[in-house]
Amino acid sequence: MGGPRDENPPVVVDMSPKDQSLSIKPEEIIITFDEYIKLDNATKNILITPRINKDKVIFTALKNTLVIELNQELEDSTTYVFNFQKSIQDLSEGNPAEKLKLVFSTGQQIDSLTFSGSVNTYFPGKNDKLEDAIVGLYPFDDTTDVYIAPPYYLTQVDSAGKFNITNIKAGKYLAYAWQDDNNSLKAEYKSEAFDFIRDTIIIDQNIDGVQFNLSKGDQNPIRLLRSSPLGSNYTIVLNKIPIGISLENEKLGREIFYTLGDKRVNLFSEKPIADSLPFKINLKDSVGYEIDSLIWAKFEESERKPEKLTITPNSGKSFFQTLPIELTFNKPLKNIQYDSLYIAYDTASVIHITPDMLRFKDSLRRDVVEINLGIPDSIPYETFTIKAADSTFMDIEGQFNEEVLSANYKKLKQETLADAISGTIEGAQAPFIIQLLDSKSEIKREFYIESNNAFSFKLLEAGNYQIRVIEDTNGNRRWDPANYEERRYAERTFYYIDPETGNKNITIRGGWTLTDLRIKASPETGLKTIEN
Numbered sequence: 001m002g003g004p005r006d007e008n009p010p011v012v013v014d015m016s017p018k019d020q021s022l023s024i025k026p027e028e029i030i031i032t033f034d035e036y037i038k039l040d041n042a043t044k045n046i047l048i049t050p051r052i053n054k055d056k057v058i059f060t061a062l063k064n065t066l067v068i069e070l071n072q073e074l075e076d077s078t079t080y081v082f083n084f085q086k087s088i089q090d091l092s093e094g095n096p097a098e099k100l101k102l103v104f105s106t107g108q109q110i111d112s113l114t115f116s117g118s119v120n121t122y123f124p125g126k127n128d129k130l131e132d133a134i135v136g137l138y139p140f141d142d143t144t145d146v147y148i149a150p151p152y153y154l155t156q157v158d159s160a161g162k163f164n165i166t167n168i169k170a171g172k173y174l175a176y177a178w179q180d181d182n183n184s185l186k187a188e189y190k191s192e193a194f195d196f197i198r199d200t201i202i203i204d205q206n207i208d209g210v211q212f213n214l215s216k217g218d219q220n221p222i223r224l225l226r227s228s229p230l231g232s233n234y235t236i237v238l239n240k241i242p243i244g245i246s247l248e249n250e251k252l253g254r255e256i257f258y259t260l261g262d263k264r265v266n267l268f269s270e271k272p273i274a275d276s277l278p279f280k281i282n283l284k285d286s287v288g289y290e291i292d293s294l295i296w297a298k299f300e301e302s303e304r305k306p307e308k309l310t311i312t313p314n315s316g317k318s319f320f321q322t323l324p325i326e327l328t329f330n331k332p333l334k335n336i337q338y339d340s341l342y343i344a345y346d347t348a349s350v351i352h353i354t355p356d357m358l359r360f361k362d363s364l365r366r367d368v369v370e371i372n373l374g375i376p377d378s379i380p381y382e383t384f385t386i387k388a389a390d391s392t393f394m395d396i397e398g399q400f401n402e403e404v405l406s407a408n409y410k411k412l413k414q415e416t417l418a419d420a421i422s423g424t425i426e427g428a429q430a431p432f433i434i435q436l437l438d439s440k441s442e443i444k445r446e447f448y449i450e451s452n453n454a455f456s457f458k459l460l461e462a463g464n465y466q467i468r469v470i471e472d473t474n475g476n477r478r479w480d481p482a483n484y485e486e487r488r489y490a491e492r493t494f495y496y497i498d499p500e501t502g503n504k505n506i507t508i509r510g511g512w513t514l515t516d517l518r519i520k521a522s523p524e525t526g527l528k529t530i531e532n
Contacts, residue, residue, distance in 0.1 A: 176196045
């Protein structure tokens with residue numbers, strides 16, 4: 001009490017077996033420290049390679065001693081590595097033992113080959129940490145893979161994205177990396193970012209410079225789970241949200257329309273139809289799987305009360321010259337009362353919306369309305385509000401909007417805008433999708449480059465931005481994630497990095513022009529160099 005704080009980590013005073021021991025098959029491991037210790041999630045944080053059944057292993061901390069009961073037979077002629085990371089801490093202050101590893105062999109030599117490199121993330125989330133990522137090796141003849149069982153050799157990635165697997169036995173391997181969010185030491189098909197080296201790796205010397213690029217993509221092929229009437233409508237239930245959908249029926253777009261909900265395709269008819277109607281349906285998912293099917297939809301009389309019509313505007317948008325209004329409805333629209341739809345910009349002045357100012361984003365769906373209206377500089381106001389009274393919009397089921405619509409948009413003055421951000425993309429080939437992200441990582445601008453490597457964003461609102469580039473190798477104008485079954489890599493994605501600060505952020509003010517920015521492509525997934 002009252003003494004100086006203990007800042008010294010536990011120090012090993014004895015190990016059984018000794019580090020670098022040969023020709024042993026211990027049933028238990030005992031490590032003694034110079035002070036009392038505690039364990040921090042030993043099952044997760046103590047990495048053991050090659051793979052053993054961790055469910056049988058018992059970790060016990062008693063005073064200043066760690067006892068590991070293996071409870072299983074170890075393989076012959078194999079080097080085992082126990083990497084304790086920060087799992088062993090002193091009892092009083094929680095200082096972790098530093099760089100503590102135990103290496104021994106059941107054979108007559110210590111395997112010493114290494115496999116090392118870097119891990120990058122294409123679309124990093126706010127809570128993603130590279131130190132939660134795992135890199136693993138599976139023997140080529142192993143019947144398991146990264147989705148079925150933990151790897152034979154593994155290591156955790158550090159906060160800088162570096163990894164190093166040590167003490168590997170010479171042989172052929174398959175290599176994977178993944179964001180192990182649930183600590184299962186396996187990748188999850190749907191939810192965890194991952195990457196892989198598609199070629200078999202022959203490790204007969206140290207391998208360095210390996211690159212992994214993590215990205216998410218639900219690897220389950222898209223499937224049609226079921227379809228059935230829902231009230232007077234018809235619903236098709238899927239196992240995932242498609243990125244492409246095609247429906248064919250002669251009444252589609254005239255009497256029947258559809259919407260895409262959460263893993264659902266909803267078909268709406270203006271009136272009941274006595275006979276079932278055939279619909280050809282083609283669905284594509286983000287990883288490249290595709291299905292074709294034929295369904296027979298029924299649109300029956302129903303006493304079920306229709307869902308209320310709701311409107312979601314893209315309010316809060318800023319604009320310079322063209323007012324970019326988008327209204328999203330939960331059901332297809334049938335009619336609009338234009339007399340009660342207008343833009344207000346002061347207490348007395350309005351711009352009435354006419355049919356020629358409005359278009360449906362998809363005429364087969366009629367659930368998203370776009371209004372692009374040029375606002376001349378002669379109107380000296382900053383706030384423009386789209387207004388619609390109740391009963392302005394009627395959906396295909398005869399329901400009117402019950403709530404009044406009022407959504408604001410801000411007109412920017414040219415003198416407050418930055419003139420331009422421009423530059424070039426290096427180390428990759430067009431076509432590109434180039435995106436300007438705001439401080440919330442939302443896309444503010446996006447355009448497509450087909451045949452060169454120059455880019456320019458003009459007349460930008462002052463603020464902090466990032467620039468993201470997607471190398472659209474197949475030219476389909478969207479990012480494609482990896483396909484594990486087809487051994488296809490995700491399309492490369494990279495950001496502008498300030499060469500002086502190493503930061504992604506770009507700050508720009510009114511009247512500024514930033515030129516000659518160089519966006520360097522990140523390394524592709526794969527092996528780069530081999531060193532003896």
